Amino acid sequence: MTTMDSADVKLLYEEFPYPSPTAESALIEDVANGLGFLVEDGELDGWKVLDVGCGTGHRLLGMALRYPRAHFTGVDGSAASLAVARRLAERHGARNVRFVEGLLPQLDLPTDHDLVVCTGLVHHLPDPRAGMRWLSDRLGPDGLLYLWLYHALGEHQRLLDRELVRLLRPDDSRGSGLETVRALGLTLAEERYGTGSAAGTERDEVRAVAEADAYLHPVVHAYRFRDVAALCDGLPLDWAAAFGVNTDGGSRFIDLANVEDDPYLCCQGPELVPPALRDRFARLDALGRLTAIELALRPTGLSVAAGRGRALDLCAPRLHGNVFAAPSRTAPSPGSLSPAGSSFPVPQDSTTP
Ligand SMILES: C[S@@+](CC[C@H](N)C(=O)[O-])C[C@H]1O[C@@H](n2cnc3c(N)ncnc32)[C@H](O)[C@@H]1O
Numbered sequence: 001m002t003t004m005d006s007a008d009v010k011l012l013y014e015e016f017p018y019p020s021p022t023a024e025s026a027l028i029e030d031v032a033n034g035l036g037f038l039v040e041d042g043e044l045d046g047w048k049v050l051d052v053g054c055g056t057g058h059r060l061l062g063m064a065l066r067y068p069r070a071h072f073t074g075v076d077g078s079a080a081s082l083a084v085a086r087r088l089a090e091r092h093g094a095r096n097v098r099f100v101e102g103l104l105p106q107l108d109l110p111t112d113h114d115l116v117v118c119t120g121l122v123h124h125l126p127d128p129r130a131g132m133r134w135l136s137d138r139l140g141p142d143g144l145l146y147l148w149l150y151h152a153l154g155e156h157q158r159l160l161d162r163e164l165v166r167l168l169r170p171d172d173s174r175g176s177g178l179e180t181v182r183a184l185g186l187t188l189a190e191e192r193y194g195t196g197s198a199a200g201t202e203r204d205e206v207r208a209v210a211e212a213d214a215y216l217h218p219v220v221h222a223y224r225f226r227d228v229a230a231l232c233d234g235l236p237l238d239w240a241a242a243f244g245v246n247t248d249g250g251s252r253f254i255d256l257a258n259v260e261d262d263p264y265l266c267c268q269g270p271e272l273v274p275p276a277l278r279d280r281f282a283r284l285d286a287l288g289r290l291t292a293i294e295l296a297l298r299p300t301g302l303s304v305a306a307g308r309g310r311a312l313d314l315c316a317p318r319l320h321g322n323v324f325a326a327p328s329r330t331a332p333s334p335g336s337l338s339p340a341g342s343s344f345p346v347p348q349d350s351t352t353p
Helices: 004-013 030-038 058-066 079-091 126-138 156-168 174-183 200-215 225-232 275-283 288-295
Strands: 048-052 071-076 097-101 113-117 137-150 240-247 250-254 301-307 323-325
Touching: 030 058, 030 113, 030 137, 030 275, 048 058, 058 071, 058 097, 058 113, 058 174, 071 079, 071 200, 079 097, 113 126, 126 137, 126 225, 156 174, 174 200, 200 275, 225 240, 225 288, 225 301, 225 323, 240 288, 250 288, 288 323
Parallel strands: 048 071, 048 113, 071 097, 113 137
Antiparallel strands: 137 301, 240 250, 240 301, 240 323
């Protein structure tokens, strides 16, 4: 039985809204850029888009300004985060965004979205499968889901550090938790957590928010592609496809069918194994090739697209070769991997105080 619930997660984000509010005017473009590489008709004209767990809205506003003829709804459980997001939307004159405050999976919202974006939320839900069910239920008949999750291999060390911080911090106060982070000499790579661009007191605040998110979070799961397949089992989704991976060296799209000719932008897989083993690699199924890629690259994050109806036709051809699961045709089996996250020894929260 988990001792953590959404109320603990909400408390953390009320105290440390994410991404840091001090960076109020700077939008974060990565998801908007990613959408351009995911959806073939790049304009998203008239689309209804839901950004679930939008936080302070830096990524949501990046999308809303990039796609002015789509209609965006940002959802979050943290009032403090949404207050920042609303100011940000006003400052940027975004007229195509509205916000809803509420907690998954209880929140009731329409079920006709063309696109549901969810970056950095599912791995913080006490019940990730209920969260995935909620997200897929918000899709219309041809709806597309875009997810970003922590990867279990690249985040392994950081999650062990988090467990140590939570074990040694003096009490339940999150402020003193940060002192424990400092006492242990833990630091986050500046580029990876966006702590590098600020200066002075702003820099301290950006750093505190990043450290709280990294080391004090009450609920964290981490995933490999096979765990995502298990997490999607039995959901009303026709397919799930790998989109990309993040490593300390940068982000790369996955291209298992060698559709693109750009080794810097795309990871195809054979280049990661010695020439003598490439035939064996080529004989693996999609999930096998993704497993080889993640074992070779040890990513810190993974992104996945999933959908139903005609959604796959809307995606770049590369995505068709990256399909690794057909959830609506797979019944959850007792032997399938835990939907809570990877069986790799990453700390899970059922045992966290
Ligand atoms: C790590 S932040 C991600 C923010 C944003 N999506 C991004 O990628 O920059 C996670 C967000 O999810 C929200 N959240 C966590 N659990 C939630 C729940 N059960 N329902 C709604 N929002 C939740 C938090 O308040 C927080 O703003």
